[in-house]
Amino acid sequence: MEVGFCGLGLMGVPMVRRMLQAGHRVWVWNRTRAKAETLIADGARVVDTPTELAARVEAVFLCVTDAHAVNEVVFGLGGVLGEDQAESGAARVRYIVDHSSIPPSTTREYAARAARMGVGWVDAPVSGGVPGAVAGTLAVMAGGAAADVAVLAPVIDSYAARVTRMGEVGAGQTTKLCNQAIVCATVAAIAEAVALAQRSGIDAARLPEALAGGWADSTLLRTFVPRMTSAGHEPLGSFRTFQKDIDTVADAAREAGAVMPVAGTVQQVLRLGAAMGLAHADLAAFIEVVQPRARD
Incomplete structure (x- = not known):
């Protein structure tokens, strides 16, 4: 699958490397571009804005600091589902997978907003820390439609030992x-x-x-x-x-x-x-x- 990934911190970098090793084509964005460029040698492709990801990939994965960052990356100017993207009509993205840890109520709010644009939302926070990300043994707690989780599980499996759907959107958080x-x-x-x-x-x-x-x-x-x-x-x-x-x-x-x-x-x-x-x-x-x- 062609996927996008936003947020290349301690967890994001090894998760992307595991995706690439599994054969997925990964486009990456990070607020500090230099962090994204470190993954070029591994086969990742760097974009300038999250908006670019929406036109290139089916699913965008997030691993950012908090709810404010999720909102900015997804719905802000230049975001995956920002107003400029909606107006262009060029979006290809069908799923958002949020590995960030944010409040369940906020997750449900964001998911409802994405649903109005025809995009499914899976909240998928992880446990296992950096060693788990490097080894590909993270535990993923997922919330979202069962069909969406099933579609995305093969990608998540590249860096997780287990994906457990806990219920509808917000249950993962x-x-x-x-x-x-x-x-x-x-x-x-x-x-x-x-x-x-x-x-x-x-x-x-x-x-x-x-x-x-x-x-x-x-x-x-x-x-x-x-x-x-x-x-x-x-x-x-x-x-x-x-x-x-x-x-x-x-x-x-x-x-x-x-x-x-x-x-x-x-x-x-x-x-x-x-x-x-x-x-x-x-x-x-x-x-x-x-x-x-x-x-x-």
Whole structure:
């Protein structure tokens, strides 16, 4: 399939590379063109605006920072479905696949707007981080029409180990919020455990070994304990990104009437971390909040 991709950050670049390796023809756009040009050697074709993608491809994939960015890329001037595109009548695009993490209610609003233009919308946030994108083992939580998900699944399969349709538009975003609530609460708990071990004179780096096979064992434990006890690791995600997601969790919980006291506490920890200057730090910086001198 010929596809377009907007948003070439830590996740977008390896996802596009997996698409290309699978044989798809990929046109790319990024606000900073230099990031897009790094993929030319892999076989990607660079365009100047998202509008150009709409005339060339059947599906446009997004992986951008927030709801505002999705709105600008899709509906703004020069956007995939912007007014200038609608007036030209040259659009070929039939599907939007949004891998960004944005509020479910906003997703439904955008999808309804796209539907009026004859374009299907699939919200498809991912889990697995940069390592999952590189390895092609991401977990994708999809919301949208079953037929649309079925058409797009072969492309998504190039960088995902699993695509699970959770329901209609917005269901994928809600599932991602559940994922983020679990991940952030768990990483915060791991940071507290590492701090307790260190304060007690125990080698915290051995926690994964000691807890292996027990109920506390997890991919997150094995991933984040080394990051909290030693330096030199590649970033997996920023405090700022997870703060945005947990703020969205709180909004969604309020709308649904769900009681989430643990997520509320984690939200305050993330805000504290941002106030400490950790907004751009890796998520492992939870340890810096609960034990600021841990790496002195």
